[in-house]
Amino acid sequence: MSPVYPFDDAATARAVIDDDGVLVAWNEGARRLLGHTAAETVGRPATELLAGGGHPAVPAGPRWTGTVDLRHRDGHTVSVWVLAHHRPPHDDRPADWLVVTPLEAGTAPAPDDPLSNAALIQAPCAVALYDDRLRLRTMNEAMEAVIDLSAERTRGLRASEIGGKPQSEALERALLRVLTTGCPVDVQAHLPAAGEERPHSWLARMAPITDADGRVRGVCLAAHDFTDNYRARERLQLVNTASVRIGSTLDVTRTAQELAEVCVPVLADFVRVDLLDPQENGAEPPARITAPVSLRRAAHQSVLQDTPEAVIKPGHIAVYPATSPQAASLMAGRTIVASVPSDLEQWLAADTARGERVREFGIHSVMSVPIRARGLTLGVAVLARHRRLEAFTEDDVLLAEEITARAAVCVDNARRYSRERDTALALQRSLLPRTLPRTAAVRAASRYLPAARAGVGGDWFDVIPLSGLRVAMIVGDVVGHGIEASATMGRLRTAVRTLADIDLAPDELLTHLDDLVVRLSEEAGGTGSPGEVGATCLYAVYDPVSRRCTLARAGHPAPVLVPPGEPPRQLDLPPGPPLGLGGLPFESTEVELPEGTVLSLYTDGLIETRERDVEASQRLLFGALAAYTESLEETCDRVLAALLPPGGAQDDVALLLARTQGLPASQVATWDIPADPALVAPIRKQVVEQLDTWSLSEAAFTTELVVSELVTNAIRYGSHPIRLRLIHDAATLICEVSDTSHTAPHLRRAKTWDEGGRGLLLVAQLTQRWGSRHTAEGKTIWAEVTLVEEE
The missing domain is CATH 3.30.450.20 (PAS domain)
Incomplete structure (x- = not known):
């Protein structure tokens, strides 16, 4: 018992x-x-x-x-x-x-026994009667046919003894529940009928058998074969599951793996997905496949741990001859079902490693389904069975083709997305600076990371040397993702460099940039409403002589400052409207930065995530910056490790760190120029003496000519007061002449009979570069003389 x-x-x-x-x-x-x-x-x-x-x-x-x-x-x-x-x-x-x-096989029901009246011998469904000890009393011919045993031989046996399988033991437990409670019970079981290998789906309906007094005297079991309905429902459920699970990401490898996982173990014991490599220059796969076929293993899945049936690993390429199921189905353009080893004897004989795996695991049936979408062949899915004894049927082929067709569209979408993403990323990286310039004003380090799933965006950064050893720094973010966002980013970066070259103030530069974005949005909208081109950015100009930094932002996150020996703090800047709204003003803020201050500029992808709020991200950013070391590169890596999730950022991330440097006062000399052309000669003499003091006598001749020309022009055409300033670092000597006139000079080619007009041409020939910039008081004309001999 x-x-x-x-x-x-x-x-x-x-x-x-x-x-x-x-x-x-x-x-x-x-x-x-x-x-x-x-x-x-x-x-x-x-x-x-x-x-x-x-x-x-x-x-x-x-x-x-x-x-x-x-x-x-x-x-x-x-x-x-x-x-x-x-x-x-x-x-x-x-x-x-x-x-x-x-031992009681000869016991037969008595005439007044309720069991004798309940035996529906000619019922179309399989019926068996069990007594109050759950031993078989009798069964009809339909049940005998199901179990392939006679009632005479099995009378007196329990259900678990007749079936001999774990499912039979579960059936016996259900019989006991009916016997003890008197309530009917329905049980589903999956067992093969007599002489068959493929299991049938049975609905076993069990009901109590009572006598005239209502006492339970046994249990009647009626088995209904609903295999067709069950398999149809199973196929529908599998197709529905495939629709939900396949294509959860726009990653080709992950999509292929999802296809393999959906098919195991419901449809096959081992599935491998092999794809054609993308064509050069982004061309579409060939319309016709010829053998031998080179395929890259994208994914595989097995009912066994670690997929021991696989011969090659994901990511590796294998070449399949015409005798293989992969090449045969791709060339034929249809599904091929093969029995192993008879149908694949030639291929397995040539590929000994694969043949050994087939024999080792007992693979007996293979189905090869082409992966096709939009008229293009992308690869092939090969399904194999070794644990399930039955071969693939026509219903299995239809189901596999339905699932593969759905997966093919997802694979094609992922492939097209990957191709566009790679193109956008290549464009993005080509438009970003490959290296940051080394300047006397700052030492900088940067990072750019594309979004893990959303696609390449339009984040950018730049460091732009300006006149007077100043430097401009910018970080921006274009709305949207993909090639259009990258192209827009490239246009804006070029515009910023052009505007920075004429030394516009940060707020003025953003105003011009805002006008450009408005025009780009109008162009993107065509004849209808304006498009959705927009951007945010932060623009900063740092002067190492005054150690002051002027900043303005357009809807962009404020920078974080880390002064020497102080904790990080966020700089309070007017937010400004995002670029593209048009007609709204921008405000500049000027701050003094002690030498060695680290300025952190970044895009919102660094601090905006689904896992935490912005304030929590800013605390993490402050913590990573507080642990700053002398290496800006290490600091960049530490910031990204602290703020970005392991799977990658949800949006593009651009990060620019700059450590400020100050220019010593000993490297700057300033003179106030009287409004007398006769005093230009003494000024030239003082300049030469200053160059001797700086040990820069080799640049004295060129500098004397440049100073003479610029000071003479300022006295003749400019407005007083006039000031001359010399600045130098290890590589460059800069001559600046400022006055209060807003009229800027321009270079022209003097005619043979002209008495003047050759001064600026001479300056342009003698110096590395020259230019002018507007100031609040007027203008400054500057020229740079190189101190490093070209090799």
């Missing part, structure tokens, strides 16, 4: 024999039949019970029935009919043989 079967168990003689032929279990019914106790039989070879000795062959199938002669304990022979089931390993139980025979 047991909780599962709380009745006398001795009505069946039952023994369990392991795969080595040793008895491992012996019940009381077996003792009643042969007289041997469990202590006398368990652990001994089962062949010792055979009358006349001998070693019969082990049955080939999972079930065996027949009559055997057994030896009784007192020596006489007992001839019995036995039913033997081979049970596969289950939970912690190893594989074994369950051998049973009923």
Whole structure:
């Protein structure tokens, strides 16, 4: 007796024999039949019970029935009919043989027994009747056909003894529940019918059998085969699952892996997805495939851990000949089902490694389905079976083609997206500065990371040397993603460099940039409404002489300052409107930055994530910057590691760190120029003396000519006061002449008879570069003389 079967168990003689032929279990019914106790039989070879000795062959199938002669304990022979089931390993139980025979097979229902009136012998569905001890009393012909056993032979056996499988034990538990509660129970089971390998789907309806007084006297089990409906529902559910699970990302490899995972184990035991490599220059795959075919393994999946059936690893390329199912289905353009090894004997003989895997795991059926979308062949999915004994059917082919067709569209979308993303990323990186210039004003480091999933955006950064050893720094973010955003970013970066070259103040530069974005938006909208071109940016100009920085922003995150020896703090700047709104003013803010201050400029992709709010991200940013070391490169890496999730940023990230440097006062000399041309000569003399003091005498001749020309022009055409300033670092000497006139000079070619007009041409020929910039008081004309000899 047991909780599962709380009745006398001795009505069946039952023994369990392991795969080595040793008895491992012996019940009381077996003792009643042969007289041997469990202590006398368990652990001994089962062949010792055979009358006349001998070693019969082990049955080939999972079930065996027949009559055997057994030896009784007192020596006489007992001839019995036995039913033997081979049970596969289950939970912690190893594989074994369950051998049973009923001891009350001759018991028949009495005429007044309710069980005798309930047997629907000619019912179309399979019906079996169990008594109040859950032992088979009778069954109809339909049930006999299902189990391929007669009622006469199996009468008196339990359901678990008739079936011999774990599903039969679950069925017996349901029978007990009906017997004890008197309530009907429905159970679904998946078991093969007699003589078939492919399992059928059964709906077992169990109802109590009562007598005239209402007492439960047994259980009626009616089995309905709903295999077709179940498989149709299973196929529909699998297609629905594929629609939901395949294509969750725009990553080709992940999409291929999702296709393989959906098909295992419902449709196949091992699935591999091989794709054609993208064509050069972004061309479409060929319309016609010819053998041999080179395919790259994109994904595979197995019912076994670590996919041991696979010969190649994901990412590797294999060449498939015309005899392979991969090449055959691609060339034919249709699904091919092959039996292994007969249909693939030539291919497996040539590919010994693959042939060994097929034999090792017992792969017996292969289905190769081309992956096609929009008239293009992208690859092939190969499904194989080795654990499931049945071969692929026509229904399996239709199901695999339906799933693969859905996956093909997702693979094609991912492939097109990847191609566009790679193009946009290449364009983006070509438009960004490859290296940052080394200037006397700042030392800088930068990082750019494209979005992990949303596609390449329009984030950019730049460091632009200006006149007077000043430097401009900018970080911006164009709205949107893809090639259009990258192209817009390139146009804006070029415009900023052009506007910076004429030394516009930050607020004026943003105003001009805003006008440009408005025009770009109008062009993008065509004849209808304006397009959706927009951007944010932060523009800063730092002067190492005054150690002051002027900043303005257009809807962009404010920068973070880390002064020497102080904690990080966010700079309070007027936010300004985003670029593209038009007609709104921008404001500049000027701050003094001690030498060694680290200025952090970044785009919103660094601090805006779904995992945390902006304030939490700013705290992480402050913490990463507070641990600043002398290396700006290490600081950039630390900031990204602290703020970005492991899977990558959700939006593009641009980060620019700049450490300010000050120019010592000893490297700057200033003179106030009287409004007398006769005093130009003494000024030239003082300049030469200053160059001697700086040990720059080799530049004295050129500098004297440049100073003479610029000062003379300022006295003649400019407005007072006039000021001359010399600035130098290790590589450059800068001459600046400022006055209060807003009229800027321009270079022209003097005619032969002209008395003047050659001064600026001479300056342009003698210097590395020259120019003018407007100031609040007027203008400044400047020229740079190189101090490093060209090699």
